[in-house]
Amino acid sequence: MATSRTPSTNWSNVAYLFVTDDREYLLDPGERFESDLGILEVPEDVAPGDVVETHLGTAFTVRRLRGPDLFTHLERTGAPMMPRDVGLVVGKTGVAAGDRVLDAGTGTGILSAYMGRMGADVVTYEIDADFADVARANMGIAGVADAVDVRTGDVTEDLDELSGFDVVTLDTEDAPTVVERAPTLLGRGGSLAVYSPFVENTREVVATAEAVGLQGIETLDTIQREMDFDDRGSRPSTGGVGHTGYLTFARRP
């Protein structure tokens, strides 16, 4: 079980983004990187804001990763939550620094990393051992290895040992099994957020939340349209997927 901690992000030993024009690469201090732009010897003491050049003279600006960069650059396993849906989870649950959060499944760890970077203490479960290893490495890159405790295992098998969280976030098919235990997993007033790709699973989540007495149950279909602006005019983009899934929120009274 996580204990409370002072919010902090550990930037030691993290990779940085090396950006030039429309290209960017995630590289470690001391790494040697070769591309058609030349050889880049990354100094051990490289820092955000530095400009480093390849042997052919191409300049790369060094940047610290921000949330959307994690979505683009972390190694992917389980389908990562899109930043816009993370935003909805943060807005609706109010997850904040110092909160204790239970998250399952970890997958790539995007949601966990965002919440860890906000200063929450996150315990996250990943049933696939290889995925869990990747997620641990991803938390290091995100600078939240200390804030996010990636546990290898099936969250449904540990429910008796887990209780009193401020926020529970679920992104698994068996989420209803966890929702059933929300009254003990959550502290009073605590928030639940469940991401489901299909309506059928969403209905089961809602029915379970009602059955165990959660309040303020609300499901949102997460649709967003990107806008295109060009010389001819402005209109919603015809490309891309507008719908990602369903997010159900509820609170323990």
Ligand SMILES: C[S@@+](CC[C@H](N)C(=O)[O-])C[C@H]1O[C@@H](n2cnc3c(N)ncnc32)[C@H](O)[C@@H]1O
């Ligand atoms: C869609 S991904 C989660 C993505 C994650 N929210 C993110 O932002 O990167 C779902 C993950 O849950 C894991 N999983 C499924 N059932 C689980 C369970 N009962 N306990 C722990 N992990 C589980 C899967 O292996 C998969 O990696």
